[in-house]
Amino acid sequence: MKYIIGIDLGGTNLKLGLFDQKLKIKDRKVLSTRVFKAKDSLIKAIVGSVEDVLCRNNLKKKDILGIGLGLPGPIDFPRGVVHFFPNIPGWKNIPLKKILKARLAMEIFMDNDANLMSLAEQRLGAARNFRNVFCVTLGTGIGGGIILEGRLYRGSGFASGEIGHIPINESGPRCNCGGIACIESYIGNRRIMSAAAKIFGKKITLEQLSQLAKKKNRPACAIWSGAGKKLGIALTGVVNLLNPDCVVIGGGVANAGKALFESIKNTVKIRAMPVQAAQVKILKAKLGDDAGMIGAALLVKESAHY
Numbered sequence: 567m568k569y570i571i572g573i574d575l576g577g578t579n580l581k582l583g584l585f586d587q588k589l590k591i592k593d594r595k596v597l598s599t600r601v602f603k604a605k606d607s608l609i610k611a612i613v614g615s616v617e618d619v620l621c622r623n624n625l626k627k628k629d630i631l632g633i634g635l636g637l638p639g640p641i642d643f644p645r646g647v648v649h650f651f652p653n654i655p656g657w658k659n660i661p662l663k664k665i666l667k668a669r670l671a672m673e674i675f676m677d678n679d680a681n682l683m684s685l686a687e688q689r690l691g692a693a694r695n696f697r698n699v700f701c702v703t704l705g706t707g708i709g710g711g712i713i714l715e716g717r718l719y720r721g722s723g724f725a726s727g728e729i730g731h732i733p734i735n736e737s738g739p740r741c742n743c744g745g746i747a748c749i750e751s752y753i754g755n756r757r758i759m760s761a762a763a764k765i766f767g768k769k770i771t772l773e774q775l776s777q778l779a780k781k782k783n784r785p786a787c788a789i790w791s792g793a794g795k796k797l798g799i800a801l802t803g804v805v806n807l808l809n810p811d812c813v814v815i816g817g818g819v820a821n822a823g824k825a826l827f828e829s830i831k832n833t834v835k836i837r838a839m840p841v842q843a844a845q846v847k848i849l850k851a852k853l854g855d856d857a858g859m860i861g862a863a864l865l866v867k868e869s870a871h872y
């Protein structure tokens with residue numbers, strides 16, 4: 567039997583999973599990405615983690631069907647070139663697939679992390695049994711992925727699904743992407759934290775803010791429901807445009823709880839057009855932190871030639 571390696575590379579962690587072909591996880595490894603300042607040391611760490619997991623499971627390269635990578639930025643999917651990573655400096659037009667193939671001598675597949683999270687949730691998670699799905703991941707950035715008629719829709723330049731960069735006003739803050747008034751510049755992690763610091767008069771983490779909201783602290787609930795309303799408005803546009811069966815909400819911030827989730831749900835239900843609003847289910851992601859790794863393994867399983 568052959569195995570699959572799924573890697574989820576984020577701004578904070580590199581998560582690697584060894585999967586069997588039924589996508590049951592057999593082993594895992596997590597590294598902090600922050601310690602690898604330079605591009606080359608991060609690539610070395612990826613190679614090292616793969617070799618380490620092979621070694622400790624007594625596997626040879628020929629036992630691996632392929633390695634899938636979910637990456638935090640726009641990817642030229644077929645060529646395996648990283649256009650750039652918004653939150654990891656030093657990566658611009660890097661032919662990562664070619665580099666890894668040369669160092670590891672295994673089949674390499676890669677895609678944007680939000681795309682792979684969507685694939686995982688639609689195949690094995692919250693959106694199982696739905697054909698038309700939109701997934702959102704809430705974190706430092708806000709990502710999204712589109713599944714249409716059961717297939718991942720990537721767009722002509724493989725850059726679709728960027729809900730974080732839907733503008734919600736004519737004018738407003740300048741976004742990292744170069745755009746103006748993108749939703750990410752209103753409700754990205756950093757924005758929520760700075761809004762919370764102003765209200766509470768001290769630095770407060772997102773976990774603390776979520777805990778406060780769970781205890782029904784009013785200002786904390788107001789921050790989350792305000793963020794949910796903004797996201798709900800952007801999602802209303804998506805729901806009207808795509809008429810999906812469901813929208814799946816995942817990522818770290820999705821754990822903020824009821825105040826955020828209910829506000830997203832209510833906004834979409836109230837604001838979307840009647841046919842789309844009646845159809846769409848707003849669901850919480852099911853695969854949690856493993857979604858990216860599972861999606862990366864699915865990418866290999868569905869793309870590799872046996």
Ligand SMILES: [Zn+2]
Nearest residue numbers: 731741743748
């Ligand atoms: Zn933007």
